[in-house]
Amino acid sequence: MLRRNLRHTTRNPLTVFNAVIMPIVLMFLMVYILGDAFDVGVSYADYATPGLIMTTICYGIGPTATAVNSDMTTGFINRLRVMHVSRAAVLNAHVITTMLRSLVAIVFVIGVALLMGFRPSASFAQWLGVIGVVVLTILAIGWLTVAFGLAAKTPESAGLAAVPLMLLPFLSSAFVPAGTMGPGAREFAQYQPFTSIIETLRGLLTGAPSAGSAVTAIAWCAGLTAIGYLWARVSFSKRG
Numbered sequence: 001m002l003r004r005n006l007r008h009t010t011r012n013p014l015t016v017f018n019a020v021i022m023p024i025v026l027m028f029l030m031v032y033i034l035g036d037a038f039d040v041g042v043s044y045a046d047y048a049t050p051g052l053i054m055t056t057i058c059y060g061i062g063p064t065a066t067a068v069n070s071d072m073t074t075g076f077i078n079r080l081r082v083m084h085v086s087r088a089a090v091l092n093a094h095v096i097t098t099m100l101r102s103l104v105a106i107v108f109v110i111g112v113a114l115l116m117g118f119r120p121s122a123s124f125a126q127w128l129g130v131i132g133v134v135v136l137t138i139l140a141i142g143w144l145t146v147a148f149g150l151a152a153k154t155p156e157s158a159g160l161a162a163v164p165l166m167l168l169p170f171l172s173s174a175f176v177p178a179g180t181m182g183p184g185a186r187e188f189a190q191y192q193p194f195t196s197i198i199e200t201l202r203g204l205l206t207g208a209p210s211a212g213s214a215v216t217a218i219a220w221c222a223g224l225t226a227i228g229y230l231w232a233r234v235s236f237s238k239r240g
Helices: 002-011 014-037 044-059 062-073 076-080 088-115 124-151 155-161 163-171 185-191 193-205 211-239
Strands: none
Touching (some): 002 088, 014 044, 014 088, 044 124, 044 163, 062 155, 088 211, 124 163, 124 211
């Protein structure tokens, strides 16, 4: 199942391209056009890159939701019923494909960020921490996306179901400190899950990790993974 999904990705490279191009456009916009307007205390490229990593993950989930729904609505799962194949492998393969596709996109985005002035000061161990947090985040968002895809009625609506996750980075500390936002938006940004994940990545990349934000980020990732996994399995059992 994983090989099948990877073949679909290689035959449609736009799934990776779309996940890369929008964060890069945002990077140019935020660093070169709007960056001087924000007082974040450090180089804006250093500040924005963790948020752009999260944005890259979120912009890469649309094809996953659509592909999961297509498997359910085009009869592919019905063909598996007569074969000695674990139907759970369908869901696992989609999550792993999402993870691999997102990691490739993140490498491209970090490369562009380095060209635009991003200068991380993380140690080797802290880079390993960054990779671990990124993998946990993709796992959590991947399972939520699979659940969205299964809950949707059509592939088109499945793609739209992932839009709220794409918008959440903009309502976090990805591009401006949450404390500078207006009432209501400030509280939402401070306590939504993406902010703790972004702050953890920011701390690791700048060589000043925060144990508090790291624990919160890991807890959010574990909770969202559990919710997405259980929701996906229940929806899959009902529809499959």
